[in-house]
Amino acid sequence: MKIRNNFIKENITGYLFILPQMIVFLAFLVYPILEGIRLSMYRINYQNERFVGLDNYVSLFNDPVFFKALMNTVIFVVFIVILTVGFALFVASAVFDKNAKYVSFIRGSYYIPVMVSMVVMSMIWSFLLNPANGLISYFAKDMGMGTFNLLGNKTTVLPIIIFVTFATNVGQAIILYIAAMIGVPKDLFEAAEIDGANRWQVIRKILIPSVSSTTVYISIINIIAVLKIFVVIQLLTGGGPNNSSVTLMYYLYNNAFKYNQLGTASAVGVIMFVITLVLSVPQLRSIIKAK
Amino acid sequence: MTQVKNKKKMEKFDVISNAVIILFAVLNLFPLYWLFTSSLKNSSDVVKMPPDWWPKTFTLSNYVDIFRDQPALRWAFNSLYVSGISTILVIVFGSMAAYAFSKIDFKFKNIIYIIFISSLMIPKEIMIVPLFRIIQDFGMVNSYSGMIWPNVAAAFGVFLLKGFFDSTPNALREAARIDGAGEWKTFTRIMLPIVKPGLGALFILNFVQVWNDYLWQLVVGQDKSMKTLMVGTATLMQDLNPNFAYKMAGATVAAIPMLIIFLLFQRYFTSGMTAGAVKE
Numbered sequence: 001m002k003i004r005n006n007f008i009k010e011n012i013t014g015y016l017f018i019l020p021q022m023i024v025f026l027a028f029l030v031y032p033i034l035e036g037i038r039l040s041m042y043r044i045n046y047q048n049e050r051f052v053g054l055d056n057y058v059s060l061f062n063d064p065v066f067f068k069a070l071m072n073t074v075i076f077v078v079f080i081v082i083l084t085v086g087f088a089l090f091v092a093s094a095v096f097d098k099n100a101k102y103v104s105f106i107r108g109s110y111y112i113p114v115m116v117s118m119v120v121m122s123m124i125w126s127f128l129l130n131p132a133n134g135l136i137s138y139f140a141k142d143m144g145m146g147t148f149n150l151l152g153n154k155t156t157v158l159p160i161i162i163f164v165t166f167a168t169n170v171g172q173a174i175i176l177y178i179a180a181m182i183g184v185p186k187d188l189f190e191a192a193e194i195d196g197a198n199r200w201q202v203i204r205k206i207l208i209p210s211v212s213s214t215t216v217y218i219s220i221i222n223i224i225a226v227l228k229i230f231v232v233i234q235l236l237t238g239g240g241p242n243n244s245s246v247t248l249m250y251y252l253y254n255n256a257f258k259y260n261q262l263g264t265a266s267a268v269g270v271i272m273f274v275i276t277l278v279l280s281v282p283q284l285r286s287i288i289k290a291k
Numbered sequence: 292m293t294q295v296k297n298k299k300k301m302e303k304f305d306v307i308s309n310a311v312i313i314l315f316a317v318l319n320l321f322p323l324y325w326l327f328t329s330s331l332k333n334s335s336d337v338v339k340m341p342p343d344w345w346p347k348t349f350t351l352s353n354y355v356d357i358f359r360d361q362p363a364l365r366w367a368f369n370s371l372y373v374s375g376i377s378t379i380l381v382i383v384f385g386s387m388a389a390y391a392f393s394k395i396d397f398k399f400k401n402i403i404y405i406i407f408i409s410s411l412m413i414p415k416e417i418m419i420v421p422l423f424r425i426i427q428d429f430g431m432v433n434s435y436s437g438m439i440w441p442n443v444a445a446a447f448g449v450f451l452l453k454g455f456f457d458s459t460p461n462a463l464r465e466a467a468r469i470d471g472a473g474e475w476k477t478f479t480r481i482m483l484p485i486v487k488p489g490l491g492a493l494f495i496l497n498f499v500q501v502w503n504d505y506l507w508q509l510v511v512g513q514d515k516s517m518k519t520l521m522v523g524t525a526t527l528m529q530d531l532n533p534n535f536a537y538k539m540a541g542a543t544v545a546a547i548p549m550l551i552i553f554l555l556f557q558r559y560f561t562s563g564m565t566a567g568a569v570k571e
Contacts, residue, residue, distance in 0.1 A: 013474045014397025021388040021407075021449060024380075028422065028444035029410055035421035091315075094308040108557065109316035112323065115553045116546035117503035119521045123528060123542040124322045127329070127535055133338035135325065142341075167319060172564070179565040199302045220412065228414045231505050235528055249416060249506075256420050257510065265420045272417040280412035287408055287450075 033273065039266035056267040065243050066268070069251040076162060076247065077226045083166045084173050084222050085215060091170075092177030093203045107178060111171035121168045122235035126151075129160065129236075151237050154244045161245060165232055169225070173218045180214040181207060213286065220283045224276055248272055323546070330354070330540040337536040353540035360532070363544055365516055366523035370548075373435055373508070373519060374501040377442040381497050382490055385448025390478050392449065393456035394464055404453075407446040415441050416506050423510055437511040438519070442501050448493055455489030456482065488562065495559040499549060520545050 040056055042049045060066045095106050113121055128134045131149040140148035150156040184207065192202050208215075230249040233239060239246035239254070248268060256265035329337050330353055332346045357363050391397070392404045415422060422441055423432075431437030459482065467477040483490070508519045518526070524545040527538045553560070 010395060011397040014391045014395040014400065017391035017395065017474075017478075018388040018403065021384040021443075021446070022403075024384065024440060024443045025407065025410070025446065028425070028441045029413070029415070029418075032415075032418040032421040032425060033413075035424070036418050039421055039424075090308065091312050094305060094312055098309075104557070106312060106316055107561070108553075109320050111560070112550065112553065113319060115499065115503075115549045116323065117505075117521060117549065119503070119505055119525050120326070120542045120546045121322065123524070123538060124326045126528065127539060128322060128325065130535075133340065133535070135342060138340050138342060175561055175564055179561055199305050224412050224414065228416050228506075230416070231525075235525060252417070252419070253506065256423075262420050269417045269420060273413065276413050276417065277409075280409070283412065284405075284409055288405060 036266050036269050036273070039263060040270045042263050044262040045260075052263070056263045057271075060264060060267055060271075065246060066251060068243055069246045069248045072158065072244075072246060073227060073229070073248045075158060076165070076229055077223050079162045080166050080169075080226045081219055081222045083162070084170050085218055087166075087170055088173035088177050088218065089208065089215075091174050092181055093207050096178050096181035103178060107171075107175055110174045113168045114171040118165075118168055118231040119235065121164065122232045125164050126236050152241050154241060157237055157241065157245045161232055161236065164236070165226065165229065168232075169222070173222065176214055176218055177211060180211040184210045216282060216286070220279060223279055227272065227275065227279075326539050326542055326546070329536055330543045332536050334534040334536055337534070337539070353534070353536045354544070356532075356537055357540050357544060361523065361527070361541070362516055363520075363523065363541070366518055366520040367544075367548070369435075369512070369517065370502055370520040373438045373442075374498045376435070377439045377501045378494055378497045380439065380443045381448040382493060384443060385446075385493065386452050386483065386486070386490065387478070388446075388449045389452035389456055390482060393453050394461065394482070395474070404449075408450050410444075410446055411450060413445075415445070419506065419510060422507075426511060432511060433514050433517045434511075438508055441507060442497075442504070448497065451493050451496075452486060452489050455486040459485050492559050492562050495552070495556050496564065499552065502549060520548075 041051060041053055043052045043055070044050075091106065091110070095103055128136050129151055131137050131152065136150070137148040140146070150160050188206050188210070189202060192206055197205070228249045229247050230253065233245060233247055233250045234253075237245045239250050249272075252265050252268040252272070255261040255268065328344075328346055331349050331351070332343070333348065333350050333352070336343055336347060388407075392400060426432055426437040426441075429437070431440075463481060463485075464477055467481050468474075472480070503521060505521050505525070509522045509525075512518045512522060515523075524541045527541040530538070532538075
């Protein structure tokens with residue numbers, strides 16, 4: 001009897017402890033997801049909702065701007081993630097075994113832009129890139145390249161956004177890599193040294209494989225962060241010129257809060273939700289396995 | 292064995308790499324230098340070509356203008372309030388749940404935990420339409436609670452703190468129980484103090500994340516007085532005042548609090564972020 005009572009008590013206590021988090025989780029995460037899926041099948045006009053089945057999705061796939069947004073988002077994800085992982089690996093592998101002061105200096109100087117936020121960094125870059133009186137335009141003129149309007153030009157606007165986002169956010173990946181590399185057992189390096197391996201071989205054969213789980217983690221959090229890229233678009237280009245830098249998140253926001261197309265916006269949200277879910281599977285699996 | 296002979300010389304490859312890295316680090320900080328010095332120039336010097344690399348005349352008038360023309364202090368307070376309360380709630384709810392998942396045996400706990408953490412990667416922004424309608428239904432548009440609650444929903448705190456609770460010995464909890472302490476007392480008096488480093492890391496990470504959040508706060512805080520610092524500062528980009536130095540002063544005001552936090556709590560960032568990453 002006593003044991004049974006204890007068992008029930010333990011169960012009740014357990015549920016009481018998770019209750020507050022559970023309520024917020026259900027109300028502000030699970031419910032919005034379900035509601036978003038429902039809304040994506042409706043045409044919504046203020047209080048009027050009319051069921052339209054998959055019409056919103058059909059019209060999305062007939063909208064060239066949506067395709068542009070999808071393509072741009074994919075381009076951003078691919079280039080920014082590759083640049084971030086590549087550069088962070090390069091930085092971390094070169095500095096992780098140096099003295100602590102130096103490591104902390106490097107870590108700090110690359111992480112400060114992350115801290116001051118994308119909003120502030122976007123504002124600075126918009127000033128630097130301003131065609132009339134930005135520093136970068138000044139250098140361009142100085143070197144005889146004529147007037148420079150990198151953000152107003154269809155061919156340069158994407159590389160610029162890729163660069164700005166990468167330069168602002170790479171610090172996080174650097175911190176994670178340095179921490180992971182410091183944790184690699186020392187005897188591995190000593191063994192390699194005895195075998196006469198040079199630094200490049202040590203990095204390639206020991207260091208990079210040892211931090212592969214960090215690489216997976218960094219890739220996933222960055223893919224998901226870039227997937228919802230918004231601030232830099234709103235502040236630097238407004239999606240322009242002529243929709244050439246529009247992204248999924250920016251498209252969603254405009255449909256929802258500018259054109260009042262809530263059904264369409266929800267459909268974009270659902271598509272992004274599915275993409276996120278698929279992408280996070282490997283990470284989830286490793287968390288569950290680690291238990 | 293004369294292993295410990297002369298200290299190994301750095302290889303050429305290593306020297307070049309580090310030189311490149313330092314160069315990039317300096318270049319990476321340059322925009323911030325330019326931000327700060329530009330904010331101290333007057334409206335004609337800031338757009339002067341060729342530029343003054345260091346302000347010729349210093350002026351604080353841009354800062355005076357920011358605080359006079361914009362409710363910048365109010366924005367800063369809004370940011371502080373929203374980030375602070377969100378973070379406290381994340382810590383309270385998250386630590387309770389994390390403790391239960393780590394130490395208490397209850398039915399379906401593994402399944403519930405997996406459902407919780409599968410939400411980790413889902414950004415709230417993609418559900419912005421239904422979320423906004425919920426906030427509307429609750430009458431929370433233009434309110435702090437409208438900005439705060441969605442930040443508490445994600446299970447990041449649960450995930451991070453569970454790792455810390457898992458590494459505490461079970462015997463500790465059992466001993467407290469035998470001494471007659473109830474579950475709540477065991478949790479608050481014995482277990483929470485042990486995971487303090489985890490709470491610190493979570494506090495910093497979450498605070499900064501909410502502080503630098505943008506889209507959700509943009510949507511919820513529509514009145515000028517309800518904007519947070521990031522959203523309010525971003526409106527300076529569309530401001531009628533064409534003075535670039537004024538905009539840069541606003542951006543500096545937005546940048547400074549987080550710079551200070553980072554310099555003060557640098558080690559927590561490293562420990563918190565790595566606790567979030569999974570190692571095999």
